[in-house]
Amino acid sequence: MAELRRTPLYDLHLSLGARMVPFAGWEMPVQYPTGVLTEHRHTRADAGLFDVSHMGQIILRGENAAAALETLVPADIVGLPPFRQRYGLFTAPDGGILDDLMIANKGDHLLLVVNAGRAEQDLAHLAQLAASHPGIRVDPVEDRALLALQGPGAERAFSWLVPTAPDLRFMDASDLDWDGTSLWVSRSGYTGEDGFEISVQADRAETLARLLLAHDGVAPIGLGARDSLRLEAGLPLYGHDMDETITPAQAGLGWSIPKIRRTGGARAGGFPGADIILPELTAPTRVRRGLRPEGRAPIREGVTLYAQPEGGEPIGRVTSGGFGPSIDAPIAMAILPADLPDGATVHAELRGRRVPVTIVPTPFIKPTYKR
C-alpha cells in the first residue's frame, strides 16, 4: 500500500487526541475524544473546525479559462461574477459524473476544489484540457491547507481574527488578510450550516487552526461528523450518491446545470455526455430521494430497497445512510424510481427483515446559509 499523505494539521490532530484513519490516500481524523454525536451537535449549535486539506485545490489560468472549463463542466462559469463561487460537475461522455467540485472566480484565475479521491483523475482531465487549449495553465496547489469553519458561531469566531469576514455572503469567494497572511476564503461548506472554507499557506495552518480553536465555541470535528452533517443537509457525496454510473439528473443535481447550458440556451451543451444528460433533466426516471426508516435502526449504504413488504424485485439501494444526530433518528438517501411521491413507503431489507421506509424531501434539516 502506498504511504498515506498527511495534512499540515497532522500533529495538531494527534495532540487533540484524534483517531486517525486512512481516507482517500490521506491519514485523517475520523473523530476526536468527544465522539461523532457530540461533534455533530456542537457544529449545529455553535461552530466546528474541520481539516479538509486532503481536498484538491487547483488553479486554472488563462484568458479563456472559464470557457475552456465549460467544455468539461455543465455550469455557467463564463457568467460567474468575480469573487463568486459555484458548484459544478465533471461529466463523462456516457452521462456519468466524474467528480463534483467548487469553482471560484478569483479575478485573474479560477480556483477549483475537488474531492481528494478524485484529485489525480481531475488533474489529468484538466491537463488534457490545457493541452487542447493554448494559453490555459493548470496548477495544483500543493503548499496550502484547507480548513472549514462551520456552524452558527462560525462568523463570530472567524471575524475575531478576520474582521472583514462578515462582508462575505453565501458563495462569495475572496482573499482576506489575516495578520499579514492572505487567506483564500469562501462562504460555503458541506454541512448545511453557515460557515467558511479557508485556504491558508501550509506553514501558517496550525497557528490559524489553534487560534480558531482557542475561541469559545469552536471545537475540532472529524470526518465522522462531517459525513453525518452533510447527510442531514441532504448533500450528496461523490463515490456514494453519485459516481460514473449515475447521471446529474439521477443524482438530483440537475439544478447545477443552468438554463444557459441547457437545450435552447445560449451556450447549450458542449460538455461530455450532453446528449444524454440534457434530455434527461426534464424527466428522469430515477432520482435521488431522502428516506426516513421506521424505528431507530440505521439503514446504511448498500441496503436493498423493495416496493413491497415481501417479494418483488429490488427498486434501488441506499447510497448513503446512517443516524442523524440532530434529528435523533436514522436517515438515508437512495436513487429510486422518480414516480414514487414523497410520503410513499418502500421497504429496506435489513438483517433478513423488511423495514418500512418513508420517502421524504431533502434536506432533513433546514440549512442556515447566509444569503
Added chain:
Amino acid sequence: MLRYTEDHEWLRAEGDEIVVGITRHASEQLGDVVFIELPETGREVAAGEEVVVIESVKAASDILAPVAGTITAVNSGLADTPGEVNEDPMAAWFFRVKPADGAWLDGFMDEAAYQAMIAG
C-alpha cells in the same frame, strides 16, 4: 468473577447465570452507539450465535452468545438509551444467559489476559 471473550465481551458470573456486556475498548472502537436490538427472553442460543445487534455512528456489529444456553433477561432500557454503552460499558449489560449443562466460564480470558490481547 469477570471473564473476557476474544470478541471483547465481558462475562460476569451471577448465581447460575452469566451476565454479558462489551468492554470499554470495544465501546471506544465502535464509537457512539445509536441503536441496540436485544434478543427475546427465553430464546435458546448456541455458542457463537449472533444475539444482539449494535449500531454505532460508524457501523453495525453483533454480540455473540459466549456459551450455549437460554436467554433469561435483557436490559431493555438500553434500547432507549444506547449511549450508556459508551458512558459506562461495564454497567451497560445486554443480556443474561443460563448456560446449558457443562457450559461455564472456563477457558475465557481473565483481566490480565484480555489486557494483554488488546495491547498486542
